[in-house]
Each structure stands twice: as C-alpha cells, then as structure tokens.
Amino acid sequence: MAKVPIHFMGFLRNVDDSVTRVRLPDGIAVETKSCNELAPFVDRIEFHYGFTAALHSRLGAPTGYFCITKRAVCEFEGVPGVSVIQQPFALMSGLADVPRNCLRLLRLFKEGNPIIDYGFLYHEENRGMGITNVAVEHPVADSGLFTLTDSEIPEAQSFIGKYSFPLKEPSVQLAFESFELSYETYDAGLAFLSLMIAMEVLLHPGNRDELKYRICRNAGVLLGQDLGRGEAVFGEMKSLYDKRSALVHSGDRSSVTRQDVLRLRQYVRETIKEAMSSGVSKDELLKTLNACGFGQRPWRQDAK
Secondary structure, three states, X not given: OEEEEEEEEEEEEOXXXXXXXXXXXXXXXXXXXXXXXXXXXXXXXXXXXXXXXXXXXXXXXXXXXXXEEEEEEEEEEEEOEOEEOOOOOOHXXXXXXXXXXXXXXXXXXXXXXXXXXXXXXXEEEOOEEEEEEEEEOOOOOOOOOEXXXXXXXXXXXXXXXXXXXXXXXXXXXXXXXXXXXXXXXXXXHHHHHHHHHHHHHHXXXXXXXXXXXXXXXXXXXXXXXXXXXXXXXXXXXXXXXXXXXXHHHHXXXXXXXXXXXXXXXXXXXXXXXXXXXXXXXXXHHHHHHHHOXXXXXXXXXXXX
C-alpha cells in the first residue's frame, strides 16, 4: 500500500487572535478557521464526547475557531484520497507533543493557559477530511486568557525557538512540571503548594536548614533588578512561604487566594526563565546566589 500523509489539528482554548501572529517552529501554525471548514471535526466531537452550544463560545474565535495545525506529522499505509489503515488511539499523544510543547513554552513565557482542548489526526480524502484519531485534553481547570502585545510577539517567537523539552537541567524540568500542575487543579491551595514545591526544587540547596530563608533570599537575589526590588521580592516571598507553612500544618486553605497563586506562579515563571538563561547547573547557580547580595547578578549581561 502507498503511504498517506497524516495531519494534526487542535482546537485551542484560552487564546485570542494575537497568538495567530506568532510564527511557530517546525511547520506549526495557529490559524483561524471557519465553522463550515471545521464542521467534520465538530461532528466528531459530538459523536465522541457530546456537544452543546457552549462548545462554540468556549473554543471559538469571533468567526470560527482558533486552531493549531501541523501538516504531515506522519504517514499511514492506505489508498491516497480514499482511506488509511486505522492506527492505535495512543498514537495521538506522541504526535501532538510538538504543537503541545509550543503552547507549554508560551505558558512559561507569560501568564495564561493556552491549551489544545480537542485534537485530531486526519488525512485528506476525495470526499473531504478523513478523521483518524480524536483526543480531548483534561483537566482544564485554569481558564486564564493568553494574549500578547505587539512588542511581546517577537519575544515569544524567540523564546519558543530557543528552548525545547525536556529542559536541560533536571531540577528545572521538575520545577516546570510542578509549575504546570498549578494550572491543572481547581483548588487554589493545591496549586499554591505545587508552585512552592517548584521554588524549593529551584532555589534550595538540599539540606533542611533554613528552608524558608534560603528560598526567599535566593529568590530576592535572582529576581531583584536592584537592591530595592531584591528586598521587596525577599519580603513578599517570606509572606507567601508563611501561607505555605500555615496551609501544610493546619490544612486550612482559606488564607490562600487566587491572587496569591498568580503572584507565586509569576515568581516561579521568572525563576525558571532565569535558571534557563543562566546556562549553569543548579549547584553553580546557588553558589553564585549565595555569594551575591540583592541587586547583584554577575551572570547577567545587564548586571551592574
């Protein structure tokens, strides 16, 4: 049998049209597609998962849908223009990794939760689109909108082009996975704890001495552009860590707010990006932080 090209398409959630202006690597594109063009895919969603009018507003652009696409992700045996041999459902996971990882990097670049809500593998038939696999992504607990300003678009493109998964430093990869977990729970307390675990993975040298002080001071040195900003980060991290301790020791989640989660998440995001851009191991980074005061970051070109 001949080889039939198989393409990937995913319906995006939590994005606006600014994402369509980002040029993604590896032939991946974000596009706006009309409802008529995507009717076969919507019908398949209805067949597999049920369908309501809410799906249109949840997934849709003003005139259709925001979609992430990649052509010719693989080839299946079949008859061109007619059919393919159905492949295992599990194949979808690996083939969606490349576009999914672009969205993961965008989430690390800036707050928001761009996600593939429904994904498809399909081939082109004489009578239209032959849909081979369909998968839904769960959970999607955080509905924060991802949007980019004009100036952020080239920065996002550069960021995506620079990094790939798994991240080079194992501790940074683990911290990133904890960062992602904060988007996947409806409970603010659990999201908060997953983020504080990420800070511990990134900024604590490993012994249990002075855990709070070490994490908060290292955050202040790493993220503070100057003395005043370093002291401010140090103080705010101490306050957030106190909430972590109260939560762990009492189980009372009432003191952790959505704003606390967003603030801590931003610190984790900035810390991961600083650790990635430093180009050194965790041990080397922590050694440097220990030797520096607030406002001193000698591995940065803009350090003063």
